[in-house]
Amino acid sequence: MENIVRLHRRIAPELIATVEERYLILRQILYSQPVGRRALAALLVSGERVVRAQVDFLKTAGFVEFSPLGMTITPDGQDILEELADYIRLLHGLTSLEQELSSRLGLGQVVIIPGNSDVDSAVRKDLGRAAAGVLARYLGEPLTVAVSGGSTMARMAHAFTESSPQTLVVPARGALGEQVEYQANTVAAVLAGKLGGKYRLLNMPDAVSDQALAALLNSDANIRDVAEVVGRADILVYGVGQAERMAIRRGLSAEVITEVLQRGAVGEALGDYCTLAGEIVYSTASVGLRLNDLVGISQRIMIAGGAKKAAAIVAVANASGGGILVTDEAAARAIQVIINNHIK
Structure with missing residues (x-):
């Protein structure tokens, strides 16, 4: 994992911000579900348009699902969130x-x-x-x-x-x-x-x-x-x-x-x-x-x-x-x- 983080820093540093952003979104959905886009953006202190683009990706990937009550995290989303936590820890040293x-x-x-x-x-x-x-x-x-x-x-x-x-x-x-x-x-x-x-x-x-x-x-x-x-x-x-x-x-x-x-x-x-x-x-x-x-x-x-x-x-x-x-x-x-x- 440390080698992967090192490679990401060298060859695709712009991807690190995206990975961390999606991690923070998944984590916030887990703690606030069911939650709407507007409420999620407020919790993350982020623009609603930025959040919408990311949650659309997470939905397509099967990590979150939508309902009339709001977004919830899927079992696959919980699994990837746990794996990402280790990555973020290494990323931050x-x-x-x-x-x-x-x-x-x-x-x-x-x-x-x-x-x-x-x-x-x-x-x-x-x-x-x-x-x-x-x-x-x-x-x-x-x-x-x-x-x-x-x-x-x-x-x-x-x-x-x-x-x-x-x-x-x-x-x-x-x-x-x-x-x-x-x-x-x-x-x-x-x-x-x-x-x-x-x-x-x-x-x-x-x-x-x-x-x-x-x-x-x-x-x-x-x-x-x-x-x-x-x-x-x-x-x-x-x-x-x-x-x-x-x-x-x-x-x-x-x-x-x-x-x-x-x-x-x-x-x-x-x-x-x-x-x-x-x-x-x-x-x-x-x-x-x-x-x-x-x-x-x-x-x-x-x-x-x-x-x-x-x-x-x-x-x-x-x-x-x-x-x-x-x-x-x-x-x-x-x-x-x-x-x-x-x-x-």
Whole structure:
């Protein structure tokens, strides 16, 4: 495949743009079907005439079909889309970038999806699908999977198509006060439903005072029991946030936020706030896993995309000490710049 890409660049570079354009159209149809031409052009931020010419070709080739409701992708279209994804990755040099970031950040593996999830909703969906594919590799026997909350985690859960009824899914921490569908409890329940497995919930706030936390643990045997199960998780799948944004979302006081940022925190995961070098400078009080607990978990999968999160990803990767990163191209290239400029 690498030789094919090299040949295309040398003898027919004009065809590369066409291939990539048709790939993006097929991918958008897959995620938006059934969809009309006008709506598709708007989603792609492209001219309707350009889109019409390409979808007419894709229809003739048997990759999409039309109906009164709009365009849908055919089984052949799904197959060619999967094959094109590998071609696009090589075209963008993502395979070598994955190896570089894996080595420089001390990670077991890096998986990079083409595009920028900051600006493209299809890339955000691709990120969820890719993470689901990585997690699926480790299922198949009785295991406990802990998951954090967040929009990317929610997409990962909804993207799952595998069956693993022997899997138990638990939230990695208590619920964050945000949209219900993005809370760790909801992600755990949705993922368990997709797998046909079981789940248990942590019915408590994500950030409470030390005194309230102690009282909850002393008075609620179920919380204690679930917390013990979470602590014995075999696999952790978790998201990453920007320190300031997450501190505001978690309702930290202005004084604490100022202190956390002054101490150099740029990233947050599992309630821990980290500097670029991976030093944890602040932690919220809650039941569940922390970054320091990850050494005891056999498989850890971090999911985050978008160039805005690059520094946060580097910080959490350095603090977590290994695992797998699933990210997008925009974040990966921004991470590469940070590594080259700040990490020797």
